[in-house]
Amino acid sequence: MFDCYDKSHVKYERCYRLILVLMSFSYQVKYSSKRKTVAIKIENSCVKVYAPNYISPKQIEEFVDLKSGWIMDKLSFQSNTLVKSILEQRQIAVLGQVYELCFCDGATSTLSESNNLIIVTTNRKVKCKRTVALKQLTAYLKLTLTEHLEKRLELLSEQIGVTYESIKVRQYKRRWGSCDKQGRLTFNVQLALAPTEIIDYVLVHELCHRVYLNHSREFWQLVEAYSPLYRDSEKWLKENGLSLDILKL
Numbered sequence: 001m002f003d004c005y006d007k008s009h010v011k012y013e014r015c016y017r018l019i020l021v022l023m024s025f026s027y028q029v030k031y032s033s034k035r036k037t038v039a040i041k042i043e044n045s046c047v048k049v050y051a052p053n054y055i056s057p058k059q060i061e062e063f064v065d066l067k068s069g070w071i072m073d074k075l076s077f078q079s080n081t082l083v084k085s086i087l088e089q090r091q092i093a094v095l096g097q098v099y100e101l102c103f104c105d106g107a108t109s110t111l112s113e114s115n116n117l118i119i120v121t122t123n124r125k126v127k128c129k130r131t132v133a134l135k136q137l138t139a140y141l142k143l144t145l146t147e148h149l150e151k152r153l154e155l156l157s158e159q160i161g162v163t164y165e166s167i168k169v170r171q172y173k174r175r176w177g178s179c180d181k182q183g184r185l186t187f188n189v190q191l192a193l194a195p196t197e198i199i200d201y202v203l204v205h206e207l208c209h210r211v212y213l214n215h216s217r218e219f220w221q222l223v224e225a226y227s228p229l230y231r232d233s234e235k236w237l238k239e240n241g242l243s244l245d246i247l248k249l
């Protein structure tokens with residue numbers, strides 16, 4: 001399977017589509033006296049309906065029914081990206097640039113990148129090739145992201161007028177970045193797979209913690225001054241966060 005990714009991938013896609021035809025979904029309803037309209041949100045593959053108090057369950061059901069095509073599309077997109085490990089992807093976007101991914105066996109384990117192509121070669125004598133390939137890809141993403149962050153942080157910290165102590169890139173499950181009292185910044189390696197404007201927002205967010213070590217109104221005002229579309233970025237991270245969780249076996 002490891003050697004002929006394309007064939008296994010096609011099989012997988014066909015199988016997946018069949019499941020989709022039979023797919024059903026459940027949803028949660030949140031009522032609010034302040035709401036005036038009904039809204040549907042898909043968060044981490046859960047369907048949530050936000051409705052005003054006066055709407056009946058039957059009306060909600062009709063609304064959800066009307067939107068079922070859109071819901072299915074969103075759910076299939078999210079689960080499609082959610083279930084796939086990076087080892088099952090044929091393409092990945094690194095710092096917003098799309099690369100074809102190719103896995104093969106060789107005399108040694110190496111990773112090369114050129115002309116929008118990333119070739120992960122795994123030593124044919126290695127027993128668990130997937131583990132080795134994943135390690136190689138993770139190391140590549142760490143290095144690429146670190147280089148990018150160093151450049152961007154230098155510029156952004158100067159604009160905001162703050163300093164920082166150090167930069168580290170690590171694997172986190174639920175955190176994009178952090179900044180401690182000493183100004184030590186850490187970032188999630190999976191940021192490498194996000195668009196560059198989203199990465200910039202995370203950097204601005206952490207750098208603004210050099211001024212406010214909290215999420216106060218003043219903090220968000222400062223974030224907005226340097227990342228005016230920060231609400232969109234927050235939304236993007238919320239909606240796509242889990243789909244970036246692909247650094248798994």
Ligand SMILES: [Zn+2]
Nearest residue numbers: 205209214215
């Ligand atoms: Zn924060």
